[in-house]
Amino acid sequence: MPQGPARSAPAADPPTRPARLSATPLPHAGTLPPPWPGEQVPVRGGAVFVRRTPWAGPVDGGAAGAPRERALYVHGLGGASTNWTDLAALLAVRVDGWSLDLPGFGRSRPPARSSYSVRGHVRAVVDVLERVAAEPGEAAGRPVHLLGNSLGGLVSLAVAARRPDLVATLTLVSPAMPVRRVPRALSRTLLLLLLPGVPALAERRLSGVTPEQQVRGMVQACFGDPRRVPRERLEQALEEARERAGQPWATRALTRSMRGLITSYLRVGPGSAWRLARSLRPPTLVVWGDRDRLVDPALAPRLAAAVPGARLLVLPGVGHVAMLEAAEPVARAVLALAEDAAGERAAGDPARTP
Template sequence: MRSRHRYRVRARHAQHARRPGLPIRQDVHGVTLNHARRGEGEPLLLIHGIGGEWRSWDPVMDRLAAERDVVAIDMPGFGASPPLATGLPPGARALAEAVAEFVRAEVSAGPIDVGGHSLGGWTALELAKLGVARRVTAVAPAGFWTRAEAAYGRMTLRWTAWIVRHAPGLLSRGYERPSTRALLASGQFGHPRRVDPDDLRRMGDALRGASGWDDTLRATTRGRFSGGAQVQVPVTILWGTRDRLLLPRQAARAEAEVPGAELIRLDGAGHFAHWDEPESVIGALLAPG
């Protein structure tokens, strides 16, 4: 059953240090949804994972914007978007309902293509169930875990958050040495030496500043994805073979639980497959529906 909470949207503009004029902030029933928008053409919505922000899509966004009207959001409680003000636990369904109202008000009245990473992938599948997505590309979507795997993911993310919050200086110095960077970032990336230290610092800043981190982590890892038969749109799932957060064996469950889904395994990629193998992810996002 759809939530009875409704979302009224009005726009206001904000400045961003790296990209003047971006992002744009939308007030959605007391929550400001921050997003960046680039390019022209058919709309393509991008949704980051837990602890992230819209710039999680930096490695692929400009290429996508050469062909599409790309809208990358900060989900409620992350980036520059405050948490949900509805009183609902911020699980994937509640997040999807807020994003759905934003899309209908500001992007398109009809269904659009949606790409999501991790929690964003789960949210994208929920958008398909809500009739907002006409096609979903999900990179390592969350929600296909066993109870033990959910506990492992929750523990891993809490440990990561503790380090980021309490030892930022140590991490920042460690990122400068390729060998140390490989050790520190191997849990997220299949090729951590390739990642720019400044990008890792920015990711740490985003996680440290995420007001919805604890509540969202708790709400999402207590449940799992269900209702795959309600997803009546084309779905492509990409999963790195070196994903150490959402383990690669979860990919087969995702393929089985979403009828008709296409599964693409990305050899050597980690959890952030759109950083490790951007060309493969771009190809999937731009593939004809």
Template sequence: MKLRRKVLITVLVLLAGVLAASLRLDVSPQELEARYATAPSRFVEVDGLRIHYRDQGQGPTLLLLHGSNASLFTWEGWVRELSENYRVITLDLPGHGLTGPDARGRYTADAMVEVVEAFRARLGLEQFVLGGNSMGGSISWRYALLHPQRVTRLVLVDAAGFPRDTPAPLVFRLMRAPVVGEVLSLFSPRWVIDRNLRAVYGEPSRVTEALVEQYHALLLREGNRTATRERMRAGGDDARWKQLGELRMPTLVLWGAKDAWIPLEHGQRFARAIPGARLIVYPELGHVPMEEDAARTARELRGFLEASAPAPTGHGTL
């Protein structure tokens, strides 16, 4: 009995040590801004939020929205490729990056649409190309439906928005669960971020240590993990996707065939649902193709932007 008790105590001590090592406290905004809010980063007060954004390049305006638990840095490859000829504006959405949590809890896709509209008005943008990846893609097409006069062209990169036929990624389901979500908001070890990023990429070897560190550090920004939990619980799918056929601006759909989070079938549905939409599929890429291969995907985007706007009379795929 004494031996069994000693073994049990040893196991419990080891378990406590593992949990203690995994515990990650919030990091202050000041510390993270010193590391990541370098030029050309800016902040602007918008409707109760201090939004972190970058405004780079010159020419026609592109406004780009990142995905869940990402940040504006996911677009930096496109910025490098496009800013010589385009003005590229990126921002951290509520509950993400250096913007941090929203005191008003605006975490549904439609609520974020209105945050984007307030940001647009604050910067005085009249018309622009709007693009988004994953969650940002869902916000983009919703914005285009609600504010079509603002969007000259729409770019959807592995966009969310259709009801899922398969379970959501495990981390999302865990964050929605009572108690478990609260625990995960405290325990955010770096190896979990590393594993998730490698699952998101079509070729895991493209994930660098610097990229993992950036994602991990920004997740730990004070309030972001609580915001993530609240966002996951804010609401499920709605029926707004049934309005996609009302979109009339030229639309480009880019998709990684190895996307393990949102299957290619959803990209094909966007191409069928939006009049005149063009679908380009990358066989070797995953959920964030603009991050995985910025040069190639930006080249496709540039071709789309430079082409004369076609009349939306049919559906095209490549």
């Protein structure tokens, strides 16, 4: 039989680049630090609560000439600025850290127009980034290291794509990237949230969940091994859940932000998340736990391959919140990214200078 024209094999994704881990000495993991203090910071349409983790310098005390940069941390859906307490304490050997509560979460009131779209969260993060970069001090006017988890990872990706001038490096911890298929257990519920009236019904049902049930469900869903969660952190999470239960907007912020996230998945063209990922310019680190139950770990190498020059760190036995469950290896990968980016900037590499 005559043969038809040969078909070319589909192009393979470029090989992923494994993350380097910094050898910089880190503080000893003794007592767990309490949540860092914070204040309300004005943004377009209102204000958000931002915590501050001060630079501590090298653990050996040789502060003279040591790098002092800045970082901003962005939490995920249903989370808060306190999700970054442990990682921020480790990274304080190099950076001053700021961690915000997205509008409607933590201690941040809802946005003025009650819009919880991804774009709305992006605007809030850009406003805080601009403020952090403009703070007086040694690193004033320089780009900021941006780190985001889950919804905060998707928001941070969009911020870095649209405002690369503000971002020194980008770290994405299990970012909520769009997928063609969602788990069967979630797909019907997620699609229902797009229907008129359904979010209000979801709010009523969520309002009946006790703080204890919320924390128990969060630990089971977000951690690869729930037994790793220190008792102090469980008690703090329960205290936060009780505080949040007294906020009349809490369940609305959760359901409407989930709806905004799903709506963003339907976006196509230049504004889609995967298109934005391919356009990223800042040095990027992708971090994932291989026991992530909320965002498929199979997306990790795909995202790392899509982002030009990205590094990939996959942590065995870890779940959705690697910065909480495996703070030290995440800190070492972030520090290595910052060290190498600083070296490239010093060498005048135009491809890596925002």
